[in-house]
Amino acid sequence: xxxxxxxxxxxxxxxxxxxxxxxxxxxxxxxxxxxxxxxxxxxxxxxxxxxxxxxxxxxxxxxxxxxxxxxxxxxxxxxxxxxxxxxxxxxxxxxxxxxxxxxxxxxxxxxxxxxxxxxxxxxxxxxxxxxxxxxxxxxxxxxxxxxxxxxxxxxxxxxxxxxxxxxxxxxxxxxxxxxxxxxxxxxxxxxxxxxxxxxxxxxxxxxxxxxxxxxxxxxxxxxxxxxxxxxxxxxxxxxxxxxxxxxxxxxxxxxxxxxxxxxxxxxxxxxxxxxxxxxxxxxxxxxxxxxxxxxxxxxxxxxxxxxxxxxxxxxxxxxxxxxxxxxxxxxxxxxxxxxxxxxxxxxxxxxxxxxxxxxxxxxxxxxxxxxxxxxxxxxxxxxxxxxxxx
Amino acid sequence: xxxxxxxxxxxxxxxxxxxxxxxxxxxxxxxxxxxxxxxxxxxxxxxxxxxxxxxxxxxxxxxxxxxxxxxxxxxxxxxxxxxxxxxxxxxxxxxxxxxxxxxxxxxxxxxxxxxxxxxxxxxxxxxxxxxxxxxxxxxxxxxxxxxxxxxxxxxxxxxxxxxxxxxxxxxxxxxxxxxxxxxxxxxxxxxxxxxxxxxxxxxxxxxxxxxxxxxxxxxxxxx
Numbered sequence: 001x002x003x004x005x006x007x008x009x010x011x012x013x014x015x016x017x018x019x020x021x022x023x024x025x026x027x028x029x030x031x032x033x034x035x036x037x038x039x040x041x042x043x044x045x046x047x048x049x050x051x052x053x054x055x056x057x058x059x060x061x062x063x064x065x066x067x068x069x070x071x072x073x074x075x076x077x078x079x080x081x082x083x084x085x086x087x088x089x090x091x092x093x094x095x096x097x098x099x100x101x102x103x104x105x106x107x108x109x110x111x112x113x114x115x116x117x118x119x120x121x122x123x124x125x126x127x128x129x130x131x132x133x134x135x136x137x138x139x140x141x142x143x144x145x146x147x148x149x150x151x152x153x154x155x156x157x158x159x160x161x162x163x164x165x166x167x168x169x170x171x172x173x174x175x176x177x178x179x180x181x182x183x184x185x186x187x188x189x190x191x192x193x194x195x196x197x198x199x200x201x202x203x204x205x206x207x208x209x210x211x212x213x214x215x216x217x218x219x220x221x222x223x224x225x226x227x228x229x230x231x232x233x234x235x236x237x238x239x240x241x242x243x244x245x246x247x248x249x250x251x252x253x254x255x256x257x258x259x260x261x262x263x264x265x266x267x268x269x270x271x272x273x274x275x276x277x278x279x280x281x282x283x284x285x286x287x288x289x290x291x292x293x294x295x296x297x298x299x300x301x302x303x304x305x306x307x308x309x310x311x312x313x314x315x316x317x318x319x320x321x322x323x324x325x326x327x328x329x330x331x332x333x334x335x336x337x338x339x340x341x342x343x344x345x346x347x348x349x350x351x352x353x354x355x356x357x358x359x360x361x362x363x364x365x366x367x368x369x370x371x372x373x374x375x376x377x378x379x380x381x382x383x384x385x386x387x388x389x390x
Numbered sequence: 391x392x393x394x395x396x397x398x399x400x401x402x403x404x405x406x407x408x409x410x411x412x413x414x415x416x417x418x419x420x421x422x423x424x425x426x427x428x429x430x431x432x433x434x435x436x437x438x439x440x441x442x443x444x445x446x447x448x449x450x451x452x453x454x455x456x457x458x459x460x461x462x463x464x465x466x467x468x469x470x471x472x473x474x475x476x477x478x479x480x481x482x483x484x485x486x487x488x489x490x491x492x493x494x495x496x497x498x499x500x501x502x503x504x505x506x507x508x509x510x511x512x513x514x515x516x517x518x519x520x521x522x523x524x525x526x527x528x529x530x531x532x533x534x535x536x537x538x539x540x541x542x543x544x545x546x547x548x549x550x551x552x553x554x555x556x557x558x559x560x561x562x563x564x565x566x567x568x569x570x571x572x573x574x575x576x577x578x579x580x581x582x583x584x585x586x587x588x589x590x591x592x593x594x595x596x597x598x599x600x601x602x603x604x605x606x607x608x609x610x611x612x613x
Contacts, residue, residue: 011490012490296486301503303478304475304499305472305500387447
């Protein structure tokens, strides 16, 4: 009996092809937008998450604004902080900007950063070729430089830059390495940067103090304590002026970023769900029209022995069919849209089974909910009235 | 001959707004197995109402209706649907075939609701179509058949469940005289095989094919 109902529903859908397709379209659009939006947001979240994690979840970033008396941290103060507990390494940054010259070619406004060996130890993928800055470079304030990808392209087109001499801020540096090109959309681009030992930078860039540094943790779980310790040390260094420095924990940032993204995902999914409800109303509308149109048929079926139940089941199955088919097409379409979009914007594409189950469940529910009222109406039709309506 | 239908002082009223209108007054009718009965009356006489009650499409307001010896008063909607399926074979004036199903599928339909498995259904429907002379038209759709052929399909559909009563409502109303007579001849044949037929009509020429004629006028039934 159930099989017969399914067959009859199917035959009816087939015999009203155009109308069935138009009705399904509402569900297709609803499900496709849910799948596409959630998948795209998920992909973007994963990509950005990855980038942040690459920067280091185990990292605490400290920057100082300084006071009029004390503008930054001295070398000694830096090494004092680096001896605090739970710190695996400390990487100071000295930032400046200068023109760089190779032979007769110059490049304006290049970011010059003083770093130490920790910076390269933490992320070995930073270096594309050559060697990193090492402890010896720091101690003997060597005039060596590692250059970013854009500088390679601009000044050393077709030439291997390693071993060449580069003039930065009037001083000659020997190029010892090049940096891996970083994603233009990334949070931190290295492409226009020259990196030199920070001790060298302190001497030659005319900067007297270290104004910012990154601290790498041994154990991320103890981050809060370490942040407290660092703040304590800075509090003393800056003579109890709390607004002279900020301490920023990357782990916190990742957490708040994830909260924002999951809220965004829910918000977009919610908006898409509204379109699914609209699609459901479309199904209900069509089913009601169909019931009215087939009043005589329903009457006849009843005269031939159809029980109210079997009529109701037939109509509900029809509605579920429409919404499930719409749902399946919607999933495929949504996945395709998400795939194309993520390829274009360069985020990762992965569709979760949870999302698919959600979409299928949602569309089946729409079919049952919005098919129920018309099916009920059909089953309640009085066979005499129904037959007379011809 | 056993009694298969017994109506005892049946009344049926409808409400038109506040007003109650009785359309059947104390109808008494007994039908025995193998009869060919015609209920003859003009339009508005209450003959559709009596057909609806006989066909279990409607229930009387007052009185008793025994079908195959069972009082239908206790029947709920599901039991009425089962009774229609098992006891009654309907033939309508306008054939009432499903336009998007083949002749064979149309004839199979009541067997679907009887829960007969697909293979047996096909077999029974096909042999019934053979019997009404449409063995070569099984795959045709209603719009590919003439009026007379469509009514034959409808008759095959009515007979396929082997019902107690073949209940026909103006079966020739939509046909020309010649095809109408052919349909009536088919009815005679079916009756000769022992099937009970109750036919509702306003046409005396058609009514005379029946072995027994009762008249209905203004809700009163007379032999």
